[in-house]
Amino acid sequence: MTEPVQFTGKNVEAAIAEAEAQLGKSRDDLEIEVQSQGSRGVFGLGGEPARILVRDPSAPPPVEVPAPSPPTRVEWERPQARVARPEPSPSLSEPAPAPERSHAEVGEIAQPAEEIVGAMLTKMGFDAEVSVRSDEDPVTVDVAGDNLGVLIGRRGDSLTALQFMVNVILSKRFHTWPHVVIDVQGYRSRREQSLSSLGQRVADRVRRNRRPFTLEAMPANDRRIIHLALRDRRDVETYSVGEGPTRRVVIAPKR
């Protein structure tokens, strides 16, 4: 997805939430350009929707992105490409990570991913069993063992850091962001299930009460799970409010 895609919403926030849900990515992984803030209009009449342009970071970053922190992963392997090669070059840049990847590509990442996780855990002093589900996309590395709670951390903070570093290291090697998922003692799958069912329960309540409900603050990945779990429901919509660590998902009745 190298072309920017336009999303709209009743405000910028809603438009970004829509983009996150549709693309299945956190805003931290997307380049977002606000085209129009939108306006409310008077008494709900004559309002303009907010418009944003969203680019998947697999595209080369635009030249005007300020160094040293271009919001794309291209930073990791080819910073000079930002200036010298604003256009994608078929021979040099990897294709965008399409949702469906070939088994060859997935398999290529799986083994190094497993090795990197194993090396990190050993150095950290964990005695754990590491295995990889290479037939799945995204590639998932499972860590099993005793006393791994500290590796998950509060609300999965440590696990998020571990997963992020593994992807940073792999992206250095493969010149593409591999989206490898790391799970410890089934934490992620359990968390995903409980968040989805929480979302559905709250959505049912929102439909009955016809009132928006704001969930507690959650990290980006958890919010994404809720957005995705409810994206197909016709009776409610979801968006996020607040900034940083206090960002919360709102589930609201759809008009």
Next chain:
Amino acid sequence: MTSQDDEDAVEGNIVGLVEYLAKSVVDHPDEVRVESTQDDEYTIYQLHVAEEDVGKIIGRRGRVAKAMRTLLKVAAIKNHEHAILEIE
């Protein structure tokens, strides 16, 4: 769980962790150096990288440095020490 006896080995471990992470991320792995110094309460891990690699270690919005600090903290908790990461 770690016993008192092998805390030296454990410290080497964390140096190894920081070294491994840094070397995997930078363009000049041969210029990565990690030193640890111990004061009363904390072990301070000083990470040196080539000047042009500092941005890589920090990452956009400081995410790489933050993730490395989190992992260092996890390793420190696991090995019963208080650790600080300094990036130079």
